Amino acid sequence: MKKYEKIASILEQEIFKDVYKENELLPSEHQLTELYGASRQTVRTALKLLEDKGLIQRRQGFGSIVIAHDKLRFPISGLTSYKELQESMGFVSETEVVSFETITIDEKLEKLTQFPLGSEVFRILRQRKIDGKAYVLDLDYLRKDRCPELSPEIAKDSIYQYLENVLGLHIAYAQKEITVDFVHDDDRKYLDLGQQDRHVVSIKSQVFLFDNSLFQYTESRHQVDKFRFTEFARRQKR
């Protein structure tokens, strides 16, 4: 673990343990350099991490204040997989793999997914259940050449975990879009919708690897009344 990560993680733990309380100041950068035997820059890199996470607010001429941290904040800024999410919230969730197949990208799918025409991808449809009720329906397209050994068993567990821990595939970034769409046949079939429901929340994502290549296209469809998205946003400098 890098030095600045170590410092950041110690400070983070101490914030959550209320060693440093909400609206109070962290030790100054100068003090932190002495506390951890690091240069100022290293300390600042650590503080930047905490700032990006929304844990502290730095203020010139004053210090770094601990921000109010909702301990049950839904942590979906950044990229996080469904399984990680549920576990961090303390829910036990199940995943049912409805279908798992290899397909070739045709013109229609090229438009939708942006994968190159003729390339082979996995097409995976999964139900996400909590207490036996299906609240989320995931449709994934994944480049087969990057993970040829992917199987329904892995898809039932966590695909991301497999990609990262087993294949060492590192995901870099994603572009996501959230809209509200009309209910489709598959939604009716695989989601436990109310009869009157006409809409679902749709989250479409394109996921890229570090080499800038498109790796995954996903559409995740959520029952409207179970959907919640929270974000910590900083004012953009323009």
Place this chain on the structure above:
Amino acid sequence: MKKYEKIASILEQEIFKDVYKENELLPSEHQLTELYGASRQTVRTALKLLEDKGLIQRRQGFGSIVIAHDKLRFPISGLTSYKELQESMGFVSETEVVSFETITIDEKLEKLTQFPLGSEVFRILRQRKIDGKAYVLDLDYLRKDRCPELSPEIAKDSIYQYLENVLGLHIAYAQKEITVDFVHDDDRKYLDLGQQDRHVVSIKSQVFLFDNSLFQYTESRHQVDKFRFTEFARRQKR
């Protein structure tokens, strides 16, 4: 303008002018230090800015690649006001101030907004219209002591612009939540909803200043089929 901001903004312009094209490499950090007569750290700070904006992807041992940039990407990661948004998209929008009043926080509002009991706030209800149709309904609560001169005229234009440019009030961060809610009476009254619409998208935000104080609570209600939220997300390091 700081040196690293200057470097970042030059590079950004060049990316948009296709001097550096998508999927191509930027000059190396070493080359950039010579190009701009800056230290490596300064160059790196500039590149970090571009990375945070989702314009480039840096890769150890390789270089910084320009990411595909959708020129019409809806830029709502970070904090941006409605007016800024519409203008950046090239739409002409109007705002109607439905009501503008000063109220005192009672127990019910304390729970909702988190403003202290007994404090005075402005309560502003506004319709956002495009082509004469109301698609968005905004309800704002703002601490009166920080902007006592706020008026309906200012609210009709842009509150954020006034706060930043006139009062020099700097907004630091916000916590936002997006959900789908049932339509209320006010939605029916002030939004041009279809008869069958049962839901609206609700975006609730708490907005904080640099001194960590809560300044604004807003609920923004959107017609479901006009709502779209996009986000550029990086994989979180955990």
Place this chain on the structure above:
DNA sequence: CAGTGGTCTAGACCACCAA
């Protein structure tokens, strides 16, 4: 292997805040 970005140091000066 040479070249890239990633981490880290030590030190300087500046801008800002509170007392």
Place this chain on the structure above:
DNA sequence: TGGTGGTCTAGACCACTGA
């Protein structure tokens, strides 16, 4: 005015990539 965070420099070594 002293202490804080913000910017910037010059230099070092490490980790990784592609040829």
